Amino acid sequence: MKKIISTVAIALLMLCASVLPASAQSRSALRLNEVMVVNDNSLVDEYGRRSAWIELFNANFAPLEISSVYLTDDKANPRKYPVPLGDVNTKIPKRQHVVFFADGEPNRGTFHTSFELKPGQDNWIGIYDADGKTLIDEVVIPASLLPDQSYARTEDGAGEWKVRTGGDNDYITPSSANVIKDTNYKIENFAELDGNGFGMTIMAMCIVFSALLLLCLCFYGIGKIGGAISKMNKIRAHSTPAGAPDRAEVKHDSGEEIAAIVMALHEHLNAHDSENTVLTINKVKRAYSPWSSKIYGLREVPQHTPARK
Amino acid sequence: MSFGDFLYNNLAQFWSLTGFANAQFGNFVMLAVGLFFIWLAIKKNFEPMLLVPIGFGILIGNIPFNASAGLEIGIYEEGSVLNILYNGVAAGWYPPLIFLGIGAMTDFSALIANPKLMLIGAAAQFGIFGAYMVALAIGFSPDQAGAIAIIGGADGPTAIFLSSKLAPNLMGAIAVSAYSYMALVPVIQPPLMRLFTTKKERLIKMKPARAVSQNEKIIFPIVGMLLTCFVVPSGIPLLGMLFFGNLLRECGVTSRLAKTASNALTDIVTILLGMTVGASTQASQFLTPQTIFIFFLGFMAFVIASSSGVLFVKLFNLILPKDKKINPLIGNAGVSAVPMSARISNNLGLEYDPSNYLLMHAMGPNVAGVIGSAVAAGVLLGFLA
Numbered sequence: 001m002k003k004i005i006s007t008v009a010i011a012l013l014m015l016c017a018s019v020l021p022a023s024a025q026s027r028s029a030l031r032l033n034e035v036m037v038v039n040d041n042s043l044v045d046e047y048g049r050r051s052a053w054i055e056l057f058n059a060n061f062a063p064l065e066i067s068s069v070y071l072t073d074d075k076a077n078p079r080k081y082p083v084p085l086g087d088v089n090t091k092i093p094k095r096q097h098v099v100f101f102a103d104g105e106p107n108r109g110t111f112h113t114s115f116e117l118k119p120g121q122d123n124w125i126g127i128y129d130a131d132g133k134t135l136i137d138e139v140v141i142p143a144s145l146l147p148d149q150s151y152a153r154t155e156d157g158a159g160e161w162k163v164r165t166g167g168d169n170d171y172i173t174p175s176s177a178n179v180i181k182d183t184n185y186k187i188e189n190f191a192e193l194d195g196n197g198f199g200m201t202i203m204a205m206c207i208v209f210s211a212l213l214l215l216c217l218c219f220y221g222i223g224k225i226g227g228a229i230s231k232m233n234k235i236r237a238h239s240t241p242a243g244a245p246d247r248a249e250v251k252h253d254s255g256e257e258i259a260a261i262v263m264a265l266h267e268h269l270n271a272h273d274s275e276n277t278v279l280t281i282n283k284v285k286r287a288y289s290p291w292s293s294k295i296y297g298l299r300e301v302p303q304h305t306p307a308r309k
Numbered sequence: 310m311s312f313g314d315f316l317y318n319n320l321a322q323f324w325s326l327t328g329f330a331n332a333q334f335g336n337f338v339m340l341a342v343g344l345f346f347i348w349l350a351i352k353k354n355f356e357p358m359l360l361v362p363i364g365f366g367i368l369i370g371n372i373p374f375n376a377s378a379g380l381e382i383g384i385y386e387e388g389s390v391l392n393i394l395y396n397g398v399a400a401g402w403y404p405p406l407i408f409l410g411i412g413a414m415t416d417f418s419a420l421i422a423n424p425k426l427m428l429i430g431a432a433a434q435f436g437i438f439g440a441y442m443v444a445l446a447i448g449f450s451p452d453q454a455g456a457i458a459i460i461g462g463a464d465g466p467t468a469i470f471l472s473s474k475l476a477p478n479l480m481g482a483i484a485v486s487a488y489s490y491m492a493l494v495p496v497i498q499p500p501l502m503r504l505f506t507t508k509k510e511r512l513i514k515m516k517p518a519r520a521v522s523q524n525e526k527i528i529f530p531i532v533g534m535l536l537t538c539f540v541v542p543s544g545i546p547l548l549g550m551l552f553f554g555n556l557l558r559e560c561g562v563t564s565r566l567a568k569t570a571s572n573a574l575t576d577i578v579t580i581l582l583g584m585t586v587g588a589s590t591q592a593s594q595f596l597t598p599q600t601i602f603i604f605f606l607g608f609m610a611f612v613i614a615s616s617s618g619v620l621f622v623k624l625f626n627l628i629l630p631k632d633k634k635i636n637p638l639i640g641n642a643g644v645s646a647v648p649m650s651a652r653i654s655n656n657l658g659l660e661y662d663p664s665n666y667l668l669m670h671a672m673g674p675n676v677a678g679v680i681g682s683a684v685a686a687g688v689l690l691g692f693l694a
């Protein structure tokens with residue numbers, strides 16, 4: 001039995017070990033977020049030039065290191081542009097963006113890819129993980145995209161792709177959020193639709209009650225099952241040899257009864273015998289504090305321990 | 310420059326850095342508040358473990374200094390020692406550590422033996438949402454109202470955790486208010502308990518709770534964590550640590566860990582939490598009209614929470630069989646001021662019947678209140694963060 005348990009434990013550990021590194025890296029949360037193919041009046045690179053750009057977004061709520069992932073425009077060549085190692089800027093902060101210029105000039109720096117996007121035709125762009133096989137994200141930029149228009153997700157890291165023209169409600173947002181939020185919509189909604197807090201109270205109290213009711217029902221069930229099991233164990237422990245009649249009734253040891261008996265004996269005899277164990281009932285007096293005072297246990301059920309011979 | 314001028318200039322510059330040169334009226338008010346807290350703790354024995362660190366923290370945080378000198382000494386100056394210690398409050402990682410200790414200290418037997426008492430712990434959370442409605446009516450925004458209302462949970466760490474997420478600028482006032490009212494529970498609750506109960510109800514004797522097996526005690530934190538966190542994942546930091554601490558205590562094979570969590574770790578975090586919360590109440594941040602409203606709302610929250618617990622028991626008794634009635638005096642214990650409110654139930658019960666010990670029964674709703682307030686905090690965080 002022990003062998004089986006240890007084998008299962010080792011198998012589980014190995015399973016965890018094989019799964020954890022992949023999820024711990026969380027590169028699967030890297031997203032293509034916005035792309036511009038013909039850049040006449042948009043973002044300028046550090047050399048003062050304009051070229052096509054690709055914005056990536058870290059959808060994690062933790063920083064993400066993207067060095068050694070691959071950017072490519074060729075399905076047949078997934079390792080076309082490896083993001084270089086050793087650049088501190090390749091660590092994208094949580095829920096933030098980074099822009100690569102697709103200018104075919106990788107010698108200009110980390111954020112200049114070895115390929116260019118081609119105007120007037122569909123451009124497929126993909127991100128591959130460091131193994132060069134696992135596709136993390138991909139998008140096809142339509143050929144119909146006009147100069148200075150971008151193709152972007154409706155929300156950062158999620159939602160559909162749509163053409164953005166740069167109009168008032170159609171911002172082009174390289175290296176910043178695709179949706180510009182100036183307020184917390186959740187709070188705005190509560191302020192607007194639940195100004196007196198009645199809705200919040202009903203919802204929240206329902207949830208609090210449901211959670212504790214669930215726990216309550218669960219422990220009614222567990223208590224019943226536990227009671228039945230302990231009753232069975234007691235019957236088994238107290239059962240007489242085969243052929244002899246079983247005891248009719250098995251009762252729990254009651255702490256109160258035991259305490260009452262011990263106190264009555266103490267009162268009656270007014271002395272202890274030579275036993276080592278003495279029941280002492282003293283008032284515990286300590287300075288109150290919510291932290292320290294919980295050390296008082298609720299109940300100590302005296303246990304029968306067979307006397308050693 | 311003569312030597313005399315040199316000495317004068319340096320001494321004048323030094324004077325400009327001293328507390329005397331930078332003192333304002335607000336600083337002295339807060340210093341008086343800090344001294345009052347320390348006096349309450351030492352002379353009156355009111356929550357000394359909390360009020361001494363908080364009171365001394367108030368003194369530390371309100372020593373006037375020249376903030377523009379860039380000495381990196383203030384609690385709100387990035388990189389200062391106090392700021393580094395304050396990070397546990399601002400980023401909200403002290404409260405879950407305190408919850409770990411609470412879990413390792415708490416015996417949930419009374420609750421496991423009589424699970425229906427959990428509902429009293431749920432009902433008392435109405436104090437939070439009642440105060441939320443009042444806070445909205447006064448003019449606070451929903452996130453601020455949620456952060457203030459959590460005072461009604463009567464749980465300092467939960468209040469600090471939630472306010473650090475929803476309204477960091479109000480956290481000092483909320484924390485001081487929460488701990489002040491927790492110290493005043495023996496003053497606030499008894500009149501309400503008497504008001505809402507009849508003499509006959511106060512004499513109800515409850516059956517002794519059944520014995521709880523070790524297995525049940527081990528299953529409780531595991532199932533409790535899974536169920537509550539599946540319903541309210543935003544409560545994971547608090548509920549996860551609470552139940553984890555309780556598993557350390559009950560499993561029987563990690564007594565060293567349970568001992569550390571319930572003693573050394575809790576003591577260390579309590580010192581840091583109390584001191585930095587106190588230090589965060591700088592006069593410029595604390596002495597505002599909002600603070601008065603927060604103290605008023607905190608009082609409202611405690612009153613509503615205590616009353617709703619008692620009234621819920623009365624309501625519950627209508628559907629319970631005659632031999633299973635609950636004494637409404639344990640309803641106040643639904644707030645999570647453990648174990649003070651349970652002791653109040655017991656003391657009041659003994660006042661009317663010297664043989665009616667309610668402590669064991671009151672501990673059920675009391676620890677359910679800890680779970681309930683953490684769930685309520687998770688709900689508010691989920692809705693408003």
